[in-house]
Amino acid sequence: MAEKKIRVLVAKPGLDGHDRGAKVVARSFRDAGFEVIYTGLRQTPEQIVAAAVQEDVDVVAMSLLSGAHGTLMPKVVNLLKEQGAGDKLVIGGGVIPDDDIPALLEAGIAAVYTPGTPTSEPIEFIKANVK
Amino acid sequence: MDLVQQVREGNRVAIARLITQAENEAPEAIAALRELYPDTGRARLIGITGPPGSGKSTLTDKLVKELRKRGKSVGVVAIDPTSPFTGGAILGDRIRMSDLALDKGVFIRSMGTRGSLGGLSKATHDAIKILDASGYEYIIIETVGVGQSEVDIVKTADTTVVVSVPGLGDDIQAIKAGIMEIGDLFVVNKADRDGAERVVNEIRYMLDLNPDKEGWHPPILKTIAAQNQGIIELVDNINEHLDYLQESGEIVNRRKERISSEINDLILKRFSQKVTEQLAREDYLEHQLDKILKKEENPFNVVDQVVEKLLNN
Numbered sequence: 001m002a003e004k005k006i007r008v009l010v011a012k013p014g015l016d017g018h019d020r021g022a023k024v025v026a027r028s029f030r031d032a033g034f035e036v037i038y039t040g041l042r043q044t045p046e047q048i049v050a051a052a053v054q055e056d057v058d059v060v061a062m063s064l065l066s067g068a069h070g071t072l073m074p075k076v077v078n079l080l081k082e083q084g085a086g087d088k089l090v091i092g093g094g095v096i097p098d099d100d101i102p103a104l105l106e107a108g109i110a111a112v113y114t115p116g117t118p119t120s121e122p123i124e125f126i127k128a129n130v131k
Numbered sequence: 132m133d134l135v136q137q138v139r140e141g142n143r144v145a146i147a148r149l150i151t152q153a154e155n156e157a158p159e160a161i162a163a164l165r166e167l168y169p170d171t172g173r174a175r176l177i178g179i180t181g182p183p184g185s186g187k188s189t190l191t192d193k194l195v196k197e198l199r200k201r202g203k204s205v206g207v208v209a210i211d212p213t214s215p216f217t218g219g220a221i222l223g224d225r226i227r228m229s230d231l232a233l234d235k236g237v238f239i240r241s242m243g244t245r246g247s248l249g250g251l252s253k254a255t256h257d258a259i260k261i262l263d264a265s266g267y268e269y270i271i272i273e274t275v276g277v278g279q280s281e282v283d284i285v286k287t288a289d290t291t292v293v294v295s296v297p298g299l300g301d302d303i304q305a306i307k308a309g310i311m312e313i314g315d316l317f318v319v320n321k322a323d324r325d326g327a328e329r330v331v332n333e334i335r336y337m338l339d340l341n342p343d344k345e346g347w348h349p350p351i352l353k354t355i356a357a358q359n360q361g362i363i364e365l366v367d368n369i370n371e372h373l374d375y376l377q378e379s380g381e382i383v384n385r386r387k388e389r390i391s392s393e394i395n396d397l398i399l400k401r402f403s404q405k406v407t408e409q410l411a412r413e414d415y416l417e418h419q420l421d422k423i424l425k426k427e428e429n430p431f432n433v434v435d436q437v438v439e440k441l442l443n444n
Contacts, residue, residue: 004155005218005245030219035243040226050232051225054239056147084144 006130007035008059011048013076016066017041025063025093028119034126045072049079052088058130061122064094074107089129091122134159135166141265143238150240153257164257170264172386174206175373177269178288180250180310183276185294186320188227189356190365191273195231197366198269204236206262206270210252213243220244224273238262249283250274256287256393277310285313286392289385290372292316292365295334297326311337314349315372318365322353347375405441 010026012019019041026036037055039048052060060080062073073092080086092104093113101112111125137145152160177194179187188209195205209224220243231237240262242252251274252258262270274284285291293314311334319330334351350368354361376382410416422428 005243007151026221030214030221031217033218035213035220035222037222037225037241039232040223040229043229043232047229047232051229051239053143054147054232055225055241056144056151 005033005035006059006126007037007055007057008061008126009037009039009048009052009055009057010061010063011039011043011051012041013043013045013048013062013064013072014066014068015042016064016068018065019063021065021094022063025061025119025122028123029061029126032123032127034123045075045079048076049083049085052080053083053085057088059089059091059126062090062092062094064092064096067095069094069096069104070100073104073109077108089126091125093117093122135163138163138167138261138265139170146238146261146265147240149261150254150258153261154242154245154252154254156254160257164260167260167264171260172263174259174263174267174270176259176272176288176290177369178272178274178284178291179294180274180277180281180284180291180313181294181318181320182278182296182299185276185296186354186356187273187276187294188224190294190318190320190354190362191224191271192228192231193356193359193362194271194366194369195228195237197362199234199236201366203268204266205238206259206265206267207237207239207273208255208258208262208270209239209241209273210244210250210255210275211241212275213245213252215246218245238265238267244275247283248281250277250281251283251287259287280309282310282313286389289376289382290315290369292318292369294318294320295330296321297324297330315347316349316365316368317351318354318361319351320354320356322361323355323358327353346379346381347372402441406437409437409441 008029010022012022026038029036037057039051060076064072069092077090080088089110090108091111092109096112096114104112110129113122134145134149138149149160149163179191181187191207195207198205211220211222211224213220222241222243224241225239228239231239240258242255242258244252247253255272259270272284272288291313293310317334319327331351338349352361352365352368354365419428419433423430
């Protein structure tokens with residue numbers, strides 16, 4: 001049996017045209033040996049979940065700089081559960097105020113990363129938490 | 132309910148899981164594929180190949196939309212390269228297809244090549260079988276951006292579409308061996324750019340030199356995929372080719388060739404695993420390497436010994 005490869009969906013939910021961060025993260029995940037599926041900009045939670053299901057990813061990583069994280073990220077978690085894919089690790093990153101993080105963690109986002117985080121942090125987290 | 136039954140019923144989570152298992156060469160995937168095999172062979176398989184940046188993903192997106200308009204369900208297997216250094220990959224073909232994500236009649240799966248060199252991924256054939264068995268009527272296989280010699284798609288698809296764009300090289304490119312020999316259809320995409328007509332002429336000239344005047348004559352079509360131009364004609368021509376394959380009986384030859392090449396690959400894979408195991412046993416290879424360096428032994432004798440041992444086991 002071949003080695004299991006970790007598959008990660010890197011997604012940009014909502015109306016937010018800034019994807020430099022998402023691309024940096026995608027590249028660093030690639031260099032960590034992950035298969036990264038990049039969906040491009042302006043995805044609805046429904047599109048992200050449909051892609052996550054079809055691609056059978058282990059991780060859904062969302063990048064959000066628009067301030068809508070409180071709505072969009074939990075929605076992705078809930079839709080994944082509804083579609084029988086609730087076992088995926090969901091993480092998020094972007095310009096997210098510290099005060100908002102507890103609610104996101106509560107809603108099922110496994111980890112939240114803010115500007116300045118070294119890319120090694122989410123990589124280690126994914127390696128440690130994907131079964 | 133078991134995975135095989137769920138795949139037959141088109142359950143998307145199940146289809147996706149089984150493709151993952153096949154990619155990871157899990158033993159349960161082979162068992163499932165054995166069971167699903169009788170359900171395969173119904174889908175029409177279309178291969179899209181061409182150099183990087185020629186517009187394969189955009190063309191695939193538009194093809195799927197046109198097929199959906201005609202009421203057909205479509206599976207897509209889109210392949211991008213795996214890094215030979217880290218094993219990682221960026222699979223970006225979905226970017227051009229994002230508004231297909233919510234269409235229940237479409238299933239898109241991105242795959243990394245994972246060391247396979249012919250323009251496909253290791254488990255492409257398995258993914259096709261799984262989508263076929265779950266009832267998708269058309270399956271589009273988008274290869275990695277290819278150079279000249281990655282031609283595995285022709286052993287995989289019923290209809291191979293070779294995509295070219297203006298500005299890549301002179302007419303010698305068109306008469307070289309390899310990718311230009313495998314097209315059942317040729318598409319010159321980005322046809323609003325300078326030089327499109329020249330590319331068409333070069334391909335036509337190349338095709339005119341074919342000694343085989345019988346049978347199918349590959350059409351050359353101009354498209355501007357980003358503007359959805361030429362797509363209806365492309366789908367019509369693909370269907371015509373598929374009908375031709377059926378009516379001429381050529382489909383049987385192609386499928387026989389495909390199965391025989393697949394059997395060949397599977398046998399080689401199984402043997403190569405055994406060889407690797409055997410070479411590792413008791414540091415056999417390491418031992419022989421020292422001898423070879425001292426010229427007490429040579430590579431040809433070692434090969435003879437290994438093969439003999441393997442056959443006697």
